[in-house]
Amino acid sequence: xxxxILVLEGPYQHQAADTAYHFVQAALARGHEISGIFxxxxxxxxxxxxxxxxxERNIAERFSELAAQxxxxxxxxxxxxxxxxxxxxxxxxxRLAGLGALADYLRGADSFVTFGD
Amino acid sequence: MGNTVAVLMRKAPYGSVYTAEGFRSIMGIGVxxxxxxxxxxxxxxxxxxxxxxxxxxxxxxxGEAFPMLPDFGVTKFYVHDQSLSERxxxxxxxxxxxxxxxxxxxxxxxxxxxxxxxF
Numbered sequence: 332x333x334x335x336i337l338v339l340e341g342p343y344q345h346q347a348a349d350t351a352y353h354f355v356q357a358a359l360a361r362g363h364e365i366s367g368i369f370x371x372x373x374x375x376x377x378x379x380x381x382x383x384x385x386x387e388r389n390i391a392e393r394f395s396e397l398a399a400q401x402x403x404x405x406x407x408x409x410x411x412x413x414x415x416x417x418x419x420x421x422x423x424x425x426r427l428a429g430l431g432a433l434a435d436y437l438r439g440a441d442s443f444v445t446f447g448d
Numbered sequence: 449m450g451n452t453v454a455v456l457m458r459k460a461p462y463g464s465v466y467t468a469e470g471f472r473s474i475m476g477i478g479v480x481x482x483x484x485x486x487x488x489x490x491x492x493x494x495x496x497x498x499x500x501x502x503x504x505x506x507x508x509x510x511g512e513a514f515p516m517l518p519d520f521g522v523t524k525f526y527v528h529d530q531s532l533s534e535r536x537x538x539x540x541x542x543x544x545x546x547x548x549x550x551x552x553x554x555x556x557x558x559x560x561x562x563x564x565x566x567f
Contacts, residue, residue, distance in 0.1 A: 337565065339466070372469050430476025437453055437477060443563040448466070 334358055335440030336368040337433070339447030341376035342390040347446040348377045352393045354444065355402070367403040367436035368394065370425075374447075375406040375414060380422035391422045398424030405432040452483040454561035457492030461510045462502050467495045470567030471513055478522045486517070487557050488546075489528040492567075493535065496527065496542045515544040528554050 336355060340347035355365055370377055382391040398404040406416075408427040421427060437443060455474050459466045478484055488496060500511040514525070525546040532538065532548070539548055549557065558564055 335563075339469075339567075371473075372465050430473060431480060433473070434477040434480035434482060437482065437563055438451060438480075440563070443565075445564075445566055447566065448464070 332441045333364045333366045333439060335366045335436035335443040337436075337443070337445040337447070338368065338370050338374035338377060339372050339445065341373035342379075342382065343384070343387075344373075345448060347448065348374065348390050348394075349388075351444075351446040352390070352397070354446070355397060359400075365397075365402045366439040367405065367432065368397065369433045369436055370394070370404070370406040370410075371433070372407070372410055373414070375410045375416065378404070378406040378411075378422045378425040379416070380420055382422075395422040395424050398422075398426075403432075403436075407433075451481075452485065452561045452563070453477065454485040454487055454558055454564045456558070456564055456566045457486065457488045457495055458490050458566060460491040461495040461500070462505055462507055463491075466567040467492065468507075468510060470565070471495075471510060473565065473567070474517060474522055475520060478517070478520050481521070484522050485524045485526065485557050485561050486514075486522065487526045487528070487549075487554060489531050489554060491531075491535075493527055493531045493537060493542075496525075496544065496546065497537065498541055498543050511543045526554065526557050 338351045404425045405428045461467045500509040526549045527546045529548050
């Protein structure tokens, strides 16, 4: 099954990004395909490449690794601007794009799951 | 599964970015000619009330934004009746014509949509 993912909350403050990551891992392990992960609103903060949590899981690295595996991971361009992102801050393999990417994931998915508050 | 997306508005319009971003997502994916149902439940119904003035919060009134959506091809708006009545509201308090739905009606909107985006 092709599954699309939307993340609406940022790292460490809320469970949403962690659950999204574990959900994607579990889905991949069962042979499902991820049509894309769209990081929206505060969710874009999960793609901050400067995240360096001492002794804790690195949430930005997790999304970066998923993207390195070939999953399309997109952070909303406008949301990133609202939150002071510069292009060189975006975690490796994650790209910035607009809501057109979300529309593509919605269209390309058999199932679509949102992680937020 | 078709292209129908239900955008579910659950939250009060100014306490978090959810409702405003739900609105933006409708604009954003609506232009890609997706079929969109917009369903307002719980505190989400406040987004459609008349006379919103969030100037004191340095924010723009969302109540004026939603009635513009039909110009963008988004025409299906549903409001949960019990969510209105529990808040002392009636359809006359809303900024636009919507279809009022009960629990079963709201469930039908969600069931008939291939994808639900909860905001």
